[in-house]
Amino acid sequence: MLNVKNLHFAYQKTPVLRALNFNIQPGINTAIIGESGSGKSTLLKLLYGEYDLDSGHIFWKDTEILGPKHNLIVGYDFMKYVAQEFNLMPFISVEENIGKHLSNFFPNEKKDRTAELLEVVQLTEFAKTKVKLLSGGQKQRVALARALAQTPEILLLDEPFSHIDNFQKQTLRRRVFNYLKEKNIACLVATHDQEDVLGFADQIIVLNNQTIAAQGKPEDLYKNPESALVAAFFGEFNQIKNQFIYAHQLKMVNKSDIKVMVKNAYFKGSFFLIEASFNSKTIVFEHASKLTKGDIVYLEISK
Ligand code: ADP
Ligand code: MG
Numbered sequence: 001m002l003n004v005k006n007l008h009f010a011y012q013k014t015p016v017l018r019a020l021n022f023n024i025q026p027g028i029n030t031a032i033i034g035e036s037g038s039g040k041s042t043l044l045k046l047l048y049g050e051y052d053l054d055s056g057h058i059f060w061k062d063t064e065i066l067g068p069k070h071n072l073i074v075g076y077d078f079m080k081y082v083a084q085e086f087n088l089m090p091f092i093s094v095e096e097n098i099g100k101h102l103s104n105f106f107p108n109e110k111k112d113r114t115a116e117l118l119e120v121v122q123l124t125e126f127a128k129t130k131v132k133l134l135s136g137g138q139k140q141r142v143a144l145a146r147a148l149a150q151t152p153e154i155l156l157l158d159e160p161f162s163h164i165d166n167f168q169k170q171t172l173r174r175r176v177f178n179y180l181k182e183k184n185i186a187c188l189v190a191t192h193d194q195e196d197v198l199g200f201a202d203q204i205i206v207l208n209n210q211t212i213a214a215q216g217k218p219e220d221l222y223k224n225p226e227s228a229l230v231a232a233f234f235g236e237f238n239q240i241k242n243q244f245i246y247a248h249q250l251k252m253v254n255k256s257d258i259k260v261m262v263k264n265a266y267f268k269g270s271f272f273l274i275e276a277s278f279n280s281k282t283i284v285f286e287h288a289s290k291l292t293k294g295d296i297v298y299l300e301i302s303k
Helices: 041-050 094-098 107-120 136-148 166-182 218-223 229-236
Strands: 003-013 013-025 027-035 054-059 079-082 154-158 186-190 204-209 211-216 238-242 243-246 250-253 260-267 271-276 281-287 296-302
Touching: 003 041, 013 041, 013 204, 013 211, 027 041, 027 094, 041 154, 041 218, 041 229, 041 260, 079 136, 079 211, 094 107, 107 136, 107 166, 107 243, 136 154, 136 166, 136 281, 204 229, 211 218, 211 229, 218 229, 238 281, 250 281, 260 281
Parallel strands: 027 186, 027 204, 079 154, 154 186
Antiparallel strands: 003 013, 003 054, 204 211, 238 243, 250 296, 260 271, 260 296, 271 281
């Protein structure tokens, strides 16, 4: 397993992470979430051995992950890392990039493996295309396939679907995460996109104020968010009577002690998000139909 013990790290004089402790079992999908600048990318780079820790230890099974001071070549065979800025070779084709680290001694295996990976990232028709001719999202998919080529035991993904358009994102996500489960590859995904997390992550680590602010199963954090930061990750929410109440947990009723005045209604597809004022504060709730500005309505919390 991955074992992080009392990790501390600063860039020169800027402290970024302090006293991190966590374990990750083989085959487990972990989402690292947190605001921009909270240290998600830095954590992945440290796990990959790109920098030296100020103190603490990182182990994968019995191997200690060491930074450049102690390890001449960054990286380990059992671990792959796909950076936010994917470092591909622009002047060779997609399939050559993916096959870069696959042995030429077994040409048939190499061919089959490359075809399988092209299928996973949905780039089969671009196999012969030079990488420099691809869009940002297509390059991101090549980088993913290349990282998977040698079936690592652990995969570090930094905002893996950020450049991919919405038409392909959902199916690609399902394909990639299912593939990782199938091959029992542990994966850490740094993201601020809840779609990368819900339905896929086995556990979530929330970074805030340089440390782990919360950690747990998505369902548990969702039901009991404990902080506004965690609640906000799951969607629109309110703080009512010292509780975090998601917008969809407020229902309109004939009479209640939550009397609000409608300010705005936003079309969201299957519902309208209604903005209303309640005791001079703004609250949000979901409703099946549009409500009119100025309407007085009553709400009830349904959990
Ligand atoms: P995230 O990925 O969560 O957005 P980062 O890990 O990229 O956060 O950054 C964490 C903090 O470290 C930020 O304050 C950022 O400005 C700083 N930082 C990131 N990379 C460097 C670097 N190479 N040198 C100095 N500071 C950095
Ligand atoms: Mg980042």
